Amino acid sequence: MxxxxxxxxxxxxxxxxxxxxxxxxxxxxxxxxxxxxxxxxxxxxxxxxxxxxxxxxxxxxxxxxxxxxxxxxxxxxxxxxxxxxxxxxxxxxxxxxxxxxxxxxxxxLTPLWLKFYKTEENLNEELDKLTPPPNITCIYNPIVYASQLHCDYLRRYMDGPKKLVFIGMNPGPNGMAQTGIPFGNVRTVKVLMQLSGSVDKPPVEHPKRPVNGLDCRIEEPSGVRLWELFLRLAGNMEIFSQQCFVHNFCPLSFFDEAGKNLTPSELKGPYKKQLRDFCCEALEKQLVLLKPQVIVAVGEYVMTVLKHSAYCKSDSVSVLRLPHPSPRSANNSNWPEKAQTFLEDNNLIHFMRNEA
Ligand SMILES: [Zn+2]
The missing domain is CATH 1.10.1170.10 (Inhibitor Of Apoptosis Protein (2mihbC-IAP-1); Chain A)
Structure with missing residues (x-):
């Protein structure tokens, strides 16, 4: 009660x-x-x-x-x-x-974005209790050390439920791991979203993976591709965010001793499933809050995890898969064209342009 x-x-x-x-x-x-x-x-x-x-x-x-x-x-x-x-x-x-x-x-009286953030905080608490695989030396959680920018993103762009939600896998090292914003390469966050603020450091920082927040000089190619396409199609972030939202399934980035970025799908041992299950549980609550009609999994991993979602099983919800923008994926140099065709074919651009 x-x-x-x-x-x-x-x-x-x-x-x-x-x-x-x-x-x-x-x-x-x-x-x-x-x-x-x-x-x-x-x-x-x-x-x-x-x-x-x-x-x-x-x-x-x-x-x-x-x-x-x-x-x-x-x-x-x-x-x-x-x-x-x-x-x-x-x-x-x-x-x-x-x-x-x-x-x-x-x-x-509790705004939607704060309810959403609470689900993220609860997820962080659960994930903190898990024992990661021994080959992982550093785990970054930008929702914690970049909480100011992350909360600014939620506060500004999550003022109500969304019809279309894009879900990525986890923070990219030079994107969300720097800015706290999904796919958030520095230029997009500063120029297109007009967000500013300081970012702290993760408790253990890998020397090859420094966190410099908005001073990070390295572009996140996936973030550049995704946000530039979305905002070009929508017009700007204010229009885009009326009906659409971009979220990441897992809040953590993983690095091994050499500083190699390992995605949740590349992890080993029982941790991989535990991580996925806790993130699924949180996502379920987040989807109930956001009430999207269309959910777009960005990449295969998220598409697979959405098969566990009760929310996604509803007849009134469609789940689609957009190829991941990463240049690490094979034959992906034409991602912006492929993605635009996908958005057109699935009749999603009107959500992005806030047209009915
Ligand atoms: Zn009264």
């Missing part, structure tokens, strides 16, 4: 302040707890949780137990019937109330 907002607010408050909040019934959780003797079950329209969401706390007595009061305007209403809608009753009897005017449940 506890909403993330409650936990956040409670974590930010000392015990004393929380007690004042409780007395004032400021938090939805506290209003729920105030209902000691309510005559309606959770299945009714005016259940305790729906009453509390609409701002009411219990002010009843043993003899008259169906009385509740708004924590903002103080309006007390009794004579409730099980089919009454607490928001509607609130509006009818106290239209001047600032809370009912907002008509926003506490759970909706």
């Amino acid at each position: 506890e909403s993330p907002a409650v936990n956040e607010i409670a974590a930010g408050l000392g015990g004393e302040k929380l007690e004042v909040f409780r007395k004032l019934n400021l938090l939805e959780q506290h209003r729920v707890e105030s209902f000691k003797d309510w005559p309606f079950p959770e299945t009714s329209s005016c259940s305790i949780s729906k009453m509390a969401e609409a701002g009411f706390y219990w002010t009843g007595t043993k003899r008259e137990n169906d009385t509740a009061t708004c924590f903002v305007c103080g309006k007390t209403l009794d004579g409730w019937e099980s089919e009454d809608d607490p928001w509607k009753e609130h509006l009818k009897h106290a239209p001047q109330c600032e809370f009912v005017k907002l008509s926003c449940a506490e759970k909706d």
Whole structure:
């Protein structure tokens, strides 16, 4: 029953302040707890949780137990019937109330991008517990050390659900591993997305794989190809992001002792499956938040992992595979042309241009 907002607010408050909040019934959780003797079950329209969401706390007595009061305007209403809608009753009897005017449940106070970021933080916690294969010397997680840029990207470009979501595999060494933004080569991030900010270092940095953030001078060819094509077709990032979003399946980059970049599909041992399973679990939650109609796997690895996704099994969701833009793939010098044809053939460009 506890909403993330409650936990956040409670974590930010000392015990004393929380007690004042409780007395004032400021938090939805506290209003729920105030209902000691309510005559309606959770299945009714005016259940305790729906009453509390609409701002009411219990002010009843043993003899008259169906009385509740708004924590903002103080309006007390009794004579409730099980089919009454607490928001509607609130509006009818106290239209001047600032809370009912907002008509926003506490759970909706947490913006979508922050809910999404929480799924990423939870995934990071799970991945931290795993033991990587012995040939991996360094693991970079740019969602942690480039969190400022990463969160700026989410905050600015994830203001609501998306119809089309592109999913890459994991951070490229000179792209997301520098900027925290999927396929985010420095020039795209600075010039086309107009994002700026500092990037910290991973806990163990490979000497051949320095993290220089937006000062990185090496281009990420996959990022250049992908974003330049997408933004050329869309017009700009503002238009693109209205209906589309680019995300990476796995937040980690892996390097061996020589500094060679190993992708999740190239990993060995039980870690490979554990990593995939935790990332799948997080992706499932992320897709439920973003609600895309079309999911484009960028590359074969992501296409394969999406076969495990319950969200992708729905008849109303299509899953497509776009070849990976990496120049490391064979016969890939004409990727921009191939990708444009793919987007045209699958009728995806109108999402990118925000045309209906
Ligand atoms: Zn009110």
